[in-house]
Amino acid sequence: MFAAFAAPAHAQISSEGGPIYINSDRTESLERERKVLLIGNVDIQQGDARLRANQVTMVFASKEGGGAGTVGGSFGQIESMTAEGDVFYVTPELKAKGERGVYVAATDTITMTGNVALMRGRDVAEGEVLKLEITNRRTTLDGGDGRTRMMIDPDSQNGTND
Template identity: 75%
Template sequence: MALLKAAGMVLALAIGLAGPALAQISSEGGPIYINSERTESLERERRVLLTGNVDIRQGDARLRADRVTIHFAAREGAAGAAGASIAGGFGQIERIVAEGSVYYVTPELKAKGDRGVYELANDTIVMTGNVALMRDRDVAEGERLRMEIANRRTTLEGGSGRARMVIDPSSSP
């Protein structure tokens, strides 16, 4: 029990010392609430591992998965020996990798897949493996989904099969 509390405090410190984490799971921004069965902070590798029923919420968005790894960029000018950061700071979030029964839900859409990766550098989410995207009553299924957030561009690939879609013209715009 004490170990779980300590791990939770390490994660809170890691995120708190990270400075402005520009990676967002919600367009609203705001605090990010994280729940998981296990939290492990790998400071030298600038990663936080979350395992077991991971549930991340921010604003009106929710990310659920079996495992999530949060990768942090190195803080400029804060590298110590062997590249470890000084004073426990991580830097900005640069990538979030979710694996195993991944669900991403906002008021506008629901997406699911076996793996999801959010890259801050190009503001994209890529989901792979039995992907489904639902907006209102429209449904698209395939093997690889790429969402370019800023460009509002979505690409769905069928992989070894074909991409499938059901579009309901009567659903709201």
């Protein structure tokens, strides 16, 4: 089974904003809990950003008026998304992978954990916790054990984009 729908535009996995397009093998709507479970080959796209994972749980903020929605209707604004299993986040500027990723709308951040790798062009950084502040365009990598590893290729820094 293949599910696809566009979510409200306030959640941001892309600094461009816009509609969010979601594909997965299965979608479960938990209306009373204001959750949508996306299971199997999850692929989420917004603008020039893409998030892929084995499973994603989307939590929606309470709607004014108290009405509940359905997958075909509107839940309201996305409060958070938790991606688990082979998580990949890709934009034109960077590629990141990890075991788990959490997006929080209130802070507009994505935090990836578990054997994290971040690639920008031919430069690579590895650690345990990666925090991406979408709007601020700020990236922080923590080694977990106090150490991060990096490989920077100065020859790829010729002023052109890879």
